Amino acid sequence: MCFQYINRITGACLLILLLAVSHNSCDIANTVNEKYVTFEFNDEYPNLVIPVTLQDSISAKLIFDTGWGILTLDSALVSQFPSLTPKDVSSQEYSVGSNWNPASARECTLYFDQEFETLNLKLDNNPMYFGYWIVGNVYNILGAKDVNGIMGIPSADSTKVWGFNFEHKYITIQEADSFEMPKEFMLFPMKVVTNPHVAMTINVNLPLKIQTSDGDTTTLYRDFFIDTGAWNDIILTSEASELAFFDTKKDAVWIATSNGLYTRNHAVKISIGDYEDNSFRVTTYGHKTKVANRYLIGLNFLKHFNVYFDFQRKVMGLKPIPHFERTIDKHARRYHMGFNMETMNKQQRFIIETIADNKENTYYTAGLRVGDEIISANGILWKNVTPEQREAMYQGDSIQFKIIRDNENMEISVPIDKNEPIGY
Numbered sequence: 001m002c003f004q005y006i007n008r009i010t011g012a013c014l015l016i017l018l019l020a021v022s023h024n025s026c027d028i029a030n031t032v033n034e035k036y037v038t039f040e041f042n043d044e045y046p047n048l049v050i051p052v053t054l055q056d057s058i059s060a061k062l063i064f065d066t067g068w069g070i071l072t073l074d075s076a077l078v079s080q081f082p083s084l085t086p087k088d089v090s091s092q093e094y095s096v097g098s099n100w101n102p103a104s105a106r107e108c109t110l111y112f113d114q115e116f117e118t119l120n121l122k123l124d125n126n127p128m129y130f131g132y133w134i135v136g137n138v139y140n141i142l143g144a145k146d147v148n149g150i151m152g153i154p155s156a157d158s159t160k161v162w163g164f165n166f167e168h169k170y171i172t173i174q175e176a177d178s179f180e181m182p183k184e185f186m187l188f189p190m191k192v193v194t195n196p197h198v199a200m201t202i203n204v205n206l207p208l209k210i211q212t213s214d215g216d217t218t219t220l221y222r223d224f225f226i227d228t229g230a231w232n233d234i235i236l237t238s239e240a241s242e243l244a245f246f247d248t249k250k251d252a253v254w255i256a257t258s259n260g261l262y263t264r265n266h267a268v269k270i271s272i273g274d275y276e277d278n279s280f281r282v283t284t285y286g287h288k289t290k291v292a293n294r295y296l297i298g299l300n301f302l303k304h305f306n307v308y309f310d311f312q313r314k315v316m317g318l319k320p321i322p323h324f325e326r327t328i329d330k331h332a333r334r335y336h337m338g339f340n341m342e343t344m345n346k347q348q349r350f351i352i353e354t355i356a357d358n359k360e361n362t363y364y365t366a367g368l369r370v371g372d373e374i375i376s377a378n379g380i381l382w383k384n385v386t387p388e389q390r391e392a393m394y395q396g397d398s399i400q401f402k403i404i405r406d407n408e409n410m411e412i413s414v415p416i417d418k419n420e421p422i423g424y
Helices: 002-029 075-080 138-142 243-247 341-347 387-394
Strands: 048-054 058-064 071-074 090-096 106-112 121-123 126-128 132-136 149-151 160-165 170-175 186-193 201-212 217-226 234-236 253-256 262-272 275-285 295-297 305-310 315-320 337-339 350-355 373-377 398-405 408-415
Touching: 071 075, 071 138, 075 132, 090 132, 106 138, 132 138, 138 149, 243 262, 243 275, 337 341, 341 350
Parallel strands: 058 149, 071 132, 217 295, 234 275
Antiparallel strands: 048 058, 048 121, 071 149, 090 106, 106 132, 121 126, 160 170, 160 305, 186 201, 186 315, 201 217, 201 262, 234 295, 253 262, 262 275, 305 315, 337 350, 350 373, 373 398, 398 408
């Protein structure tokens, strides 16, 4: 009697488990038997990384970046496996780098195979067709270690549906003809640009109602470029008309960029239809970049949802997930102050042109201001300070600055916060 009771409970639990598995599979793949490919997030760099197979036997890990365009293979991988670039494939020298940082451009080699016969790349058993690909040093281009290259969604998949389950970290790729969007997904129109030899670029029209920490609201009803290579949530470049609204907010966290400039980052609440969440961030660029789009959404925006890209019907589906885990760029340090480049380069004078005006910037709270000329730090002329000496100062308890303000000599002691957060 006891044994039968246990069997009934076990059977009931098994049925519930099977239903749960079926629901999860259908949620992102529509069918229980649909295959999926797990992905991971790079621990050191804020990248989504997917496993691929090259030439049927070479295992590689590639950054998944919808903003990159051309498949890029790391030169170290190609040196190890020369079959990836046979001698009879046409090639030419090519310069490539991130549009966020033009200084990242590096010389590479661009290969052409318009018949798609040379580069056999598969994501699980799904063939990926790229007619152009680049070979270069990925670390020098993007600063990313432990990956073998970069890829986006190939234009040949313009009749497919790509699904990203950020709740359980896997991808599905399905034929659009057999796909039906689950009813619980919010739908938004997409614009897709394809080139038969490279990756697709995606823009999605989103009506975002944004509330800042001081209670002010604004609406961003824009076409957003989807850039999974950017770790941010929502990005407004210097040409976005809403920049003035965010520039009035004093609670921004200033993050240094790789080219010595900065972004301002705002914690906000986002509303999309009936869904709202206060864990989003808006990043604004006050300086110009080579990025052609004014409005972008990055990886941390998408990670709030399970996502479908239905390229045949030109719609994106979003379903909020219960637990959001922010991806942090461990190399994104706080921005403190910057100098006027003209006077610095031509006159060897270091006049503060920008300074983060938030309360966590000890340079600002100690009293340094725009227009101050830095003469020395800890007794060393600022123009003579080496990178090693500057790093040693950052490890101390404070830095004693001698400055000139309004033709008067002053001294300001700036305490160093050794526990200053990294990323945001």
